[in-house]
Amino acid sequence: MAISSKCGFYVSGLNEMSLRSKSKQSNSRAFPVLGVDFLGKPISDQKGLKDSRVKSPSNFFVRSQASICVSKAMKWWEKTLKPNMVEINSAQELVDSLHNAGDRLVIVDFYSPGCGGCRALHPKICQLAEQNPDAIFLKVNYEELKTMCHGLHIHVLPFFRFYRGAEGRVCSFSCTNATINKFKDALAKYKAEGCSLGPAKGLDESEILHLAEIGEISARSSSSPSTKEERVEEDVVMKSIDLCGVWSNAIHNHVIQLEEEESTLVKV
Known part of the structure; x- marks a missing residue:
């Protein structure tokens, strides 16, 4: 200062x-x-x-x-940030960012301003973000989003989660300066381009439902690919289709039966 x-x-x-x-x-x-x-x-x-x-x-x-x-001097977690490093300010923003990432590799970095290990690791994470511009680094302040972090079962810092397209979460772990190779190995393994067979999955469905229950996101999150309500609606539609098919078959069989009875009466 x-x-x-x-x-x-x-x-x-x-x-x-x-x-x-x-x-x-x-x-x-x-x-x-x-x-x-x-x-x-x-x-x-x-x-x-x-x-x-x-x-x-x-x-x-x-x-x-x-x-x-x-x-005012810059705080340590605000220094040396790269263009592909984004600060997350809410649970809904995390869900949306993962959903909109497409097939790009996303690393979620959970940190705390008072965590010495997080502070020591920060310059290296920024360096790796600069070396991998196609990856997205989402930074989550544990102190500001503690309720969301508890909902995602984050209790150890620094902590990292890797997400990739339709696969969703591919790995998660905690590491420090001494075990930075764990982070580098995961980055090398999952940064290669892959072929996504569907939209980005993001958080697990159970995690999305739990965040909705504790009020961190809306009940019908647009980023959730499949909620309970949507599955109920799909079941109703499928049952309606099946019911229509049953009625069609019943009517068709009834017509055939009437035709056979008429032909029998004509013969008599």
Whole structure:
């Protein structure tokens, strides 16, 4: 945090005494010399000041004015971020980001501002994000989204989840600076382009339903590929189709039976 300040003061009394600061130049360095203007006569703070006595004024007040300018420094998790690193601010934003990622590899980085391991690992994660621009790094602040993290069973930090297209979550683990190779190996394994057979899966269906139950996302999330309500609607449609087929077959069989009875009566 950078702080700059300036301050000045004025002393007033019956004798109208003011203080000022001036500097005396020398070849080596400048030394401040205090000068006093008393009743229009300058008095030096050196030899002449010893023999001079200034009577203290009866009413004496000091008027001061100060201004402080504080500039906010960047927090460690805000430094060296790359364009493919995105801060997640809500559970719905996490669900939507995973759903809209398509077939790209997505790494969800769960961290905490007070986690020493997270802070030490942050520069390396930023470096790996720069080396893999096609991957998406989603950063989740555990302290700000604690309810969501508990709903996703995140209890160890730093923690990472890898997602890929229709496969959904492909791996998850915790690692530190000492075990960074675990992260590098997973990145090398899953970053290769694959052929997605459907839309991005994202979070598991059970996780989406649980987040909806605790109020972190809407009950009918547009990012959920298959909810209970949608499955019920599909079942109703399929049963309606089956029912139509049954009625069609019954009518067809009834017509055939009538035709056979008519032909039998004609013969008789």
